[in-house]
Amino acid sequence: MLIYGSRATKLKAEPIVYTCKHCQSKNTTTMVMFQKYAHVFWIPFCPIKKLAVTQCEHCKQVLEQKQFDPELKEIFAEQKSTLKTPIWTFIGLALLIVLIVTIIQDEKKESAENKVFLEQPQVGDVYTMRTKEGNYTLFLVKEVTKDSIGYWMNNYEVNKISGLHKIPANGDSAYLPITVYMARKELLPLLDKGEIHDVSRKK
Numbered sequence: 001m002l003i004y005g006s007r008a009t010k011l012k013a014e015p016i017v018y019t020c021k022h023c024q025s026k027n028t029t030t031m032v033m034f035q036k037y038a039h040v041f042w043i044p045f046c047p048i049k050k051l052a053v054t055q056c057e058h059c060k061q062v063l064e065q066k067q068f069d070p071e072l073k074e075i076f077a078e079q080k081s082t083l084k085t086p087i088w089t090f091i092g093l094a095l096l097i098v099l100i101v102t103i104i105q106d107e108k109k110e111s112a113e114n115k116v117f118l119e120q121p122q123v124g125d126v127y128t129m130r131t132k133e134g135n136y137t138l139f140l141v142k143e144v145t146k147d148s149i150g151y152w153m154n155n156y157e158v159n160k161i162s163g164l165h166k167i168p169a170n171g172d173s174a175y176l177p178i179t180v181y182m183a184r185k186e187l188l189p190l191l192d193k194g195e196i197h198d199v200s201r202k203k
């Protein structure tokens, strides 16, 4: 379950030049400024907006922002322009951006690696293949010659890529021991078409 919402943190409390409309006392009002921010699991995610309330120290009347008269609204606008948004309210957003950038870089690295593995195939490489029916299976490279590769097909197909980890992938017994040959020059086009989804090579 995703828990999210908004919270507010106090930025400052400032006495203001203002006559309380409730008790008519001069300069007894304090404006308290808040930063409202979104949180996800109580981790600050991003700032939303600045808010204020006022309290008259004399009559104790508290006014919320929606009750401000034009004079208070103007003071609020002035106060707001002097206040910086605390940088920590961006933590979640910053983390999310870092995460996305990392995932993109990893994918780029992986696709570059796949290309290298297909240009220079090795016995023992395992190809994650998407079949014409849209299922997924594994090919195990058993032979590499100058122009072609010979591979064995896995005994199983799964309909979702996330199911691949459930099928036996290692060892000859996971594969049908019939060698099928394919021209090496066909490998990269298959990667481009997405029929070869991934290549893994034991380090």
Ligand SMILES: [Zn+2]
Pocket (backbone or CB within 6 Å): 020, 021, 022, 023, 024, 025, 028, 056, 057, 058, 059, 060, 061
């Ligand atoms: Zn007052």
